[in-house]
Amino acid sequence: MNTIHKSSGATDTSRREVICRGFRSAAGLLTADYLLAADHLLARGLADQTRPDKVPGRVGAKVKARSVIQVFLWGGMSYIDTWDPKPAAGYNYMGTLSAVIPTNVPGVQIGGLFPKLAEQADKFSLIRGMTHRNNGHETAAYLMQTGHTPGERLAYPSVGAVFSLFKSPEHKGVIPPYVVLTRSHGRFSEEGFLGPRFTPPPPPPQGVIARGITDDRQKARRKLLTGLNTMGHAMAARQELANTEEAKKQAYEATAAFTWPAAGP
Amino acid sequence: MPPARIEPQIAVFPDGTTITLAPNQDPREVFADWLITPRNPWFTRSIVNRVWYWLLGRGIIHEPDDIREDNPPSNSELLAYLEQELVAGGYDLKRFYRLIVSSNTYQLSSMPRFNDPRAEANFASYPLRRLDAEVLIDAINKITGTTDLYTSPIPEPFTYIPADKPAIAIADGSITSPFLTLFGRSARATGISDLFSRIVAVFLTLFGRSARATGMENERNNKPVPAQWLHMLNSSHIQRKLEQGPGLKAIFDSGRRPDEIVNVLYLTVLSRLPTHEERKTVAEYMRSARPRRNAASDIPWALINSPEFLYRH
Numbered sequence: 240m241n242t243i244h245k246s247s248g249a250t251d252t253s254r255r256e257v258i259c260r261g262f263r264s265a266a267g268l269l270t271a272d273y274l275l276a277a278d279h280l281l282a283r284g285l286a287d288q289t290r291p292d293k294v295p296g297r298v299g300a301k302v303k304a305r306s307v308i309q310v311f312l313w314g315g316m317s318y319i320d321t322w323d324p325k326p327a328a329g330y331n332y333m334g335t336l337s338a339v340i341p342t343n344v345p346g347v348q349i350g351g352l353f354p355k356l357a358e359q360a361d362k363f364s365l366i367r368g369m370t371h372r373n374n375g376h377e378t379a380a381y382l383m384q385t386g387h388t389p390g391e392r393l394a395y396p397s398v399g400a401v402f403s404l405f406k407s408p409e410h411k412g413v414i415p416p417y418v419v420l421t422r423s424h425g426r427f428s429e430e431g432f433l434g435p436r437f438t439p440p441p442p443p444p445q446g447v448i449a450r451g452i453t454d455d456r457q458k459a460r461r462k463l464l465t466g467l468n469t470m471g472h473a474m475a476a477r478q479e480l481a482n483t484e485e486a487k488k489q490a491y492e493a494t495a496a497f498t499w500p501a502a503g504p
Numbered sequence: 505m506p507p508a509r510i511e512p513q514i515a516v517f518p519d520g521t522t523i524t525l526a527p528n529q530d531p532r533e534v535f536a537d538w539l540i541t542p543r544n545p546w547f548t549r550s551i552v553n554r555v556w557y558w559l560l561g562r563g564i565i566h567e568p569d570d571i572r573e574d575n576p577p578s579n580s581e582l583l584a585y586l587e588q589e590l591v592a593g594g595y596d597l598k599r600f601y602r603l604i605v606s607s608n609t610y611q612l613s614s615m616p617r618f619n620d621p622r623a624e625a626n627f628a629s630y631p632l633r634r635l636d637a638e639v640l641i642d643a644i645n646k647i648t649g650t651t652d653l654y655t656s657p658i659p660e661p662f663t664y665i666p667a668d669k670p671a672i673a674i675a676d677g678s679i680t681s682p683f684l685t686l687f688g689r690s691a692r693a694t695g696i697s698d699l700f701s702r703i704v705a706v707f708l709t710l711f712g713r714s715a716r717a718t719g720m721e722n723e724r725n726n727k728p729v730p731a732q733w734l735h736m737l738n739s740s741h742i743q744r745k746l747e748q749g750p751g752l753k754a755i756f757d758s759g760r761r762p763d764e765i766v767n768v769l770y771l772t773v774l775s776r777l778p779t780h781e782e783r784k785t786v787a788e789y790m791r792s793a794r795p796r797r798n799a800a801s802d803i804p805w806a807l808i809n810s811p812e813f814l815y816r817h
Contacts, residue, residue: 423709425715429715434720434723435725438725446739447734452743456802459793460802460805460806463789463802463803464805464806464810466806467786467806469779469782469810470811470815470817471810471811471812474616474632476616479631479632480815482727483634483728483814486729486733487728490732490734491733493730494734
């Protein structure tokens with residue numbers, strides 16, 4: 240699997256990098272579970288494609304989806320340039336991207352931009368018979384994610400939250416049945432009227448590594464924080480503060496796996 | 505085509521009474537008037553309990569979403585008194601808030617006085633509560649002199665909340681993405697990549713802001729989780745505010761003596777002067793920090809990460 244999540248940002252670190260650098264050791268930490276879950280889901284999704292029962296020639300073998308990855312493009316590529324070209328409609332309709340290529344499934348053609356995907360058309364399904372006649376990004380996205388037109392009295396749950404509702408009873412493990420990467424999409428990825436039990440957890444936080452903060456400085460300022468925690472010391476017995484101190488300890492355990500080299504020359 | 509004749513509409517209130525709405529009548533106004541009549545006991549009880557919950561961290565009926573016959577209030581005399589007061593004051597919420605915040609109960613210290621299990625339900629001391637997501641980021645922005653840009657994709661065209669508008673003033677629950685701005689300019693205008701914007705897109709969600717999909721109080725989640733600490737302690741979102749915020753720069757570059765700088769900083773972040781011990785700890789950090797400018801962000805970093813700042817107390 241490629242390191243496709245590798246980010247070039249100056250301020251964060253890819254999930255893969257986090258895992259390679261030993262984040263797994265922070266067992267039980269929700270954030271870590273979350274990061275692992277992300278890679279696990281992706282890895283599993285790719286692995287499924289190479290499973291013997293998915294290879295052509297074994298059509299009819301029982302295949303059951305164990306997880307679903309929904310990639311939602313907020314106003315993605317035009318369907319006529321990609322998955323559903325209309326070559327017979329001519330240039331006025333197709334424009335410059337009018338080339339189509341046959342796929343390894345007889346009778347199915349896709350846009351000429353996808354020669355590699357054309358070789359694997361037996362491994363995916365295309366739905367070409369659906370439209371919603373709604374040309375606003377937000378209203379259409381709401382319709383697609385919830386199955387309801389906006390403006391009804393209730394805020395409806397997204398499809399993932401509905402999945403969570405039905406799968407929660409049989410679901411085991413600390414990772415919720417429904418997670419959203421790489422950031423929340425507000426109403427389009429939320430639980431609506433189902434309530435907070437079905438809220439997808441927030442996407443992975445930043446801050447596992449504080450870029451530019453050396454290990455020595457990290458230690459020094461943590462000591463400073465303890466030294467200045469006057470109220471916290473005075474009220475150490477309060478359960479509210481004990482809970483937050485525990486969460487802070489776990490956060491620091493997550494960062495402890497990392498050291499940032501001393502400031503360069 | 506002549507405009508269709510608008511017929512008067514029959515509407516039914518939740519208590520079963522019906523009313524005829526004239527075509528020029530806004531049904532929301534009619535409903536609001538019905539809501540605040542003394543013969544509607546449900547609203548009075550619910551709003552009294554909620555205001556108390558907002559101010560004192562726990563409803564007289566606990567949880568505030570769970571008002572029913574067999575979930576009695578912890579203090580029914582208190583609840584009845586507050587209901588009477590709200591009705592007597594003509595549902596003036598400002599007057600009602602004043603009544604509560606000027607009470608001895610509200611003004612109790614947060615230092616626990618009793619070890620009795622019944623203390624919490626009887627409001628024996630002021631409860632500790634983490635600042636709500638919006639209040640927290642607004643307070644950090646106020647101290648550092650920075651802003652965040654909030655946007656909503658609903659409805660199109662995308663909404664950009666003006667930079668001088670705080671997070672607590674955002675009316676729309678769908679606005680959940682604070683994109684980073686440096687000092688009022690948009691991320692794009694300052695040349696910061698979209699990638700960087702996305703990194704800080706989660707603050708309000710991370711700290712439990714309600715999506716307002718329902719009217720339930722429990723949609724807001726103020727439970728402390730490690731990811732919140734990672735953001736507060738280590739994120740570049742907060743670190744940048746501390747290093748580059750003009751608010752802090754003004755304090756540290758003011759030409760004041762170091763001990764006066766520490767006084768101003770404490771007054772700005774914690775609204776009090778430092779204790780003798782704290783003064784010594786800070787002075788020692790200022791002496792030993794290398795490079796020295798680190799102290800100018802590390803000391804406010806420690807103060808905004810203290811429970812005294814993060815918690816209402």
